Amino acid sequence: MFTLYYAAGASSQAPHILLREAELSFTLEKVDLSTRSWSGGDYRAFNPKAYVPALKLGDGDVLTECAVILQFIADQVPAKQLLPPTNTRERYHALEWLNFIATELHKNFITPERHGGVAANFLSKTLQGQAQTRLHVSPRLDNVNRRLTGASYLGGEHFSAPDAYLFTMLTWARRLAMDLSQWPALQKFYERVGQRPSVQDTLRVEGPPHALLEQDQG
Numbered sequence: 579m580f581t582l583y584y585a586a587g588a589s590s591q592a593p594h595i596l597l598r599e600a601e602l603s604f605t606l607e608k609v610d611l612s613t614r615s616w617s618g619g620d621y622r623a624f625n626p627k628a629y630v631p632a633l634k635l636g637d638g639d640v641l642t643e644c645a646v647i648l649q650f651i652a653d654q655v656p657a658k659q660l661l662p663p664t665n666t667r668e669r670y671h672a673l674e675w676l677n678f679i680a681t682e683l684h685k686n687f688i689t690p691e692r693h694g695g696v697a698a699n700f701l702s703k704t705l706q707g708q709a710q711t712r713l714h715v716s717p718r719l720d721n722v723n724r725r726l727t728g729a730s731y732l733g734g735e736h737f738s739a740p741d742a743y744l745f746t747m748l749t750w751a752r753r754l755a756m757d758l759s760q761w762p763a764l765q766k767f768y769e770r771v772g773q774r775p776s777v778q779d780t781l782r783v784e785g786p787p788h789a790l791l792e793q794d795q796g
């Protein structure tokens with residue numbers, strides 16, 4: 579049994595989707611990132627990095643870092659091919675995507691602003707910060723759009739772990755008012771993946787993310 583520590587609409591959405599794709603048994607613990615607390619008290623006492631996702635394993639061990647948690651989940655159920663087998667060229671290309679999404683998309687979505695002096699990984703809540711984010715992220719989305727032109731998923735025709743991560747990044751793009759129709763393959767991917775039962779269940783269970791308003795400096 580696994581426990582996923584998450585916040586609505588945060589990067590933890592990707593492992594949430596993948597746990598459902600994997601049909602693994604898991605429970606959810608919601609973390610309030612503004613107060614860094616959860617039903618068990620101070621979240622930092624549980625995860626000193628203070629961010630989500632974190633995945634608690636059956637033996638009490640805790641895994642962090644989204645791209646690694648996704649690999650762990652996929653490797654629990656090899657038959658579902660949520661990642662290609664190890665030591666294959668396809669596996670390395672899948673890892674290439676996980677790394678690209680983590681370092682080129684995820685990190686570039688995170689604002690350099692520091693909210694109220696608190697160093698935290700959040701999307702920008704100011705119009706200026708959001709404009710800067712769009713500038714950084716757009717050329718990276720061009721690259722993903724190129725890959726998806728003529729392919730249904732990042733690995734080809736089969737949904738796999740990087741697709742869950744990319745989907746979450748595209749929800750962020752939309753929250754930052756980026757019009758996905760400028761990337762036709764990305765737009766189709768977003769609609770295709772958004773129809774998966776795992777994604778619909780995840781979105782329903784998590785509920786809406788915090789709104790990003792200029793005046794909301796939380």
Ligand SMILES: N[C@@H](CCC(=O)N[C@@H](CS)C(=O)NCC(=O)O)C(=O)O
Nearest residue numbers: 588589611628629630643644698699
């Ligand atoms: N390096 C981490 C970053 C995770 C991250 O940015 N989490 C954000 C939500 S998407 C968060 O929890 N921010 C709150 C904070 O930094 O205090 C990963 O790849 O998992």
